[in-house]
Amino acid sequence: MVASALTIAGSDSGGAAGLQADLRTFLTCGVHGLVAVTAVTVQNTLGVHDRSDIPPHVVAGQIEAVAADMGVNAAKTGMLASGEIIKAVAEACDRADIGRDRAVPFVVDPVAASMHGHPLFDDAGLAALREELLPRATVLTPNLDEVRLLTGLTVTGRAEMHEAAVALHALGPRYVLVKSGHLTEDPECVDVLYDGTDFVDLHGPRFATPHTHGAGDSMASALTAGLARGMSVPEAARFGKWFVSNAVANSYPMGAKVGPVSAFWRLAPEEFTPGG
Ligand SMILES: Nc1ncnc2c1ncn2[C@@H]1O[C@H](COP(=O)(O)OP(=O)(O)OP(=O)(O)O)[C@@H](O)[C@H]1O
Numbered sequence: 001m002v003a004s005a006l007t008i009a010g011s012d013s014g015g016a017a018g019l020q021a022d023l024r025t026f027l028t029c030g031v032h033g034l035v036a037v038t039a040v041t042v043q044n045t046l047g048v049h050d051r052s053d054i055p056p057h058v059v060a061g062q063i064e065a066v067a068a069d070m071g072v073n074a075a076k077t078g079m080l081a082s083g084e085i086i087k088a089v090a091e092a093c094d095r096a097d098i099g100r101d102r103a104v105p106f107v108v109d110p111v112a113a114s115m116h117g118h119p120l121f122d123d124a125g126l127a128a129l130r131e132e133l134l135p136r137a138t139v140l141t142p143n144l145d146e147v148r149l150l151t152g153l154t155v156t157g158r159a160e161m162h163e164a165a166v167a168l169h170a171l172g173p174r175y176v177l178v179k180s181g182h183l184t185e186d187p188e189c190v191d192v193l194y195d196g197t198d199f200v201d202l203h204g205p206r207f208a209t210p211h212t213h214g215a216g217d218s219m220a221s222a223l224t225a226g227l228a229r230g231m232s233v234p235e236a237a238r239f240g241k242w243f244v245s246n247a248v249a250n251s252y253p254m255g256a257k258v259g260p261v262s263a264f265w266r267l268a269p270e271e272f273t274p275g276g
């Protein structure tokens with residue numbers, strides 16, 4: 001039986017982040033990828049130049065259509081674009097039994113802006129995220145900018161990551177996974193998982209590459225793939241960290257600025273022999 005994972009996310013025309021990163025990660029993690037597109041962005045390594053949001057009822061319709069017919073083993077969010085879309089997603093997830101304390105685990109990646117600093121939702125989106133999605137999350141996976149947006153806390157070191165995890169847990173998610181990519185002075189890259197009682201530090205090397213576009217999406221989608229395959233949250237978090245460490249280690253330059261992390265490292269070596 002092939003497991004399936006659903007991404008509720010925006011399209012990145014550059015193929016580095018967004019639903020493209022999620023589907024590529026799902027593929028290399030051995031799960032069938034399902035998609036509810038929330039927005040189409042006009043994006044390259046220089047930034048997000050334009051976008052068109054999908055009508056909320058079409059976003060909700062995609063979630064319900066695949067859940068009713070194909071089944072969803074785990075779901076995640078990426079760019080959600082607006083407060084209206086977030087409300088529609090929350091209602092559709094309830095109908096599809098997706099969320100904490102429900103049948104289908106739900107990873108909420110609170111993507112607020114692209115790495116170039118372009119906002120991917122508005123103020124109404126932030127309020128809806130706090131009210132509608134954080135309490136429904138099995139795992140919340142913020143980066144340090146999103147920690148500041150959601151809690152007002154500025155994190156400059158590992159101890160503050162623990163404080164931030166406690167503050168975020170109070171907003172409703174079952175688990176919080178705080179990502180450490182932005183602590184560039186730290187020689188290691190140690191993400192923190194917190195369940196309301198215990199902390200698990202997810203250790204990994206910090207690679208010197210500038211090419212980290214899509215790292216956050218890749219971490220959250222590998223975690224989601226692990227959950228879809230039946231792993232516990234701590235096990236899936238370790239799997240996600242292992243996956244993204246390798247993806248950053250194998251990232252590549254493309255375009256004028258920050259290049260993508262790689263999911264290719266998990267693919268089998270080329271077997272086709274021309275003329276063979
Ligand atoms: N230079 C690096 N070396 C190793 N791992 C990294 C590096 N940068 C980020 N990571 C890992 O990638 C994941 C994403 O981290 P980050 O905090 O950068 O999230 P993000 O800002 O959402 O990502 P991005 O905006 O780059 O897609 C985390 O698991 C983090 O540990």
Ligand SMILES: Cc1ncc(COP(=O)(O)O)c(N)n1
Nearest residue numbers: 010011017018079114115214
């Ligand atoms: C459609 C879409 N979704 C998510 C991101 C965030 O990814 P990053 O932080 O790597 O820019 C993005 N840039 N575009």
